Amino acid sequence: MSVTTTPHLNFRGTAKAALDFYHSVFGGQLIAFTNEQAFSVERPDEAQQIKFGQVIGDDGFQIMAYDVPASLSYDQGDRSSFVSVRGDSVDEITSLWAKLSVGSTVLSDLAPSAFSPAYGMLKDAFGVVWVLDVAVAYAPA
Template sequence: MAIKTTTHLNFRGNARDALAFYQSVFGGELTAFTYAQAQAVTDPAEADQIIWGQVLAEDGFHVMAYDVPSAVSWDPGTIPVFVSVQGGDAEGISRCWKRLVEDGTVVRPIGPSGFSPFYGMVRDRFGTTWVLAVEAARPAP
């Protein structure tokens, strides 16, 4: 059996904007279904919010998101999750970095690290913390 994991991000009313932003950074197809489309509206003010959404790119990038309804307690915490994006070259990672830092906060400037020739961390305008790195060869155990 093959297993694949996908990062699923939770938002409060701005999942559509976040998914559109991630599509602009990483490319791919954005799919979004609203609470109204799913016939799952509990608060009419939230009918157009996202109950299920994703960005899926041919290169393997995949992220999902939804809007947590106001009736559900939700606290995103300080750093509940990092989304790690690894690629084979600094140019590609650099392109993504430049877009993610727009209106974001650099947590660790991008550059060489002990475990990657090109590594950085940024909290984007939606509060999601991204770790971007060029994959490095690992020594055999």
């Protein structure tokens, strides 16, 4: 048996733009299935919003997203979660950082830290907080 954990982000009308942006950063395959395509339109102005969306990168990156309908409550919250992206090299993380930081607010500059050769945190234009770092092997406690 195999298990995969994939972050699933919720938006209010901006899921398609967010998925397009993440696809431009991580590449791979973009799937964006609208309410209209799912025959699930509650309100005409939500027909083109995303019922199911995901980006699957060639390197294993995965993220899912959808637009919360107006009929449901939605509160993105403050620091309710972070999306962590870990890579094997500083070059790999630096490249992703350069793309992901476009239009974002840097919360912690990408730089060496006590626990990683490169670590940084940013909040993208869609309100999602991302943590990027180089994975380092740790000895068990």
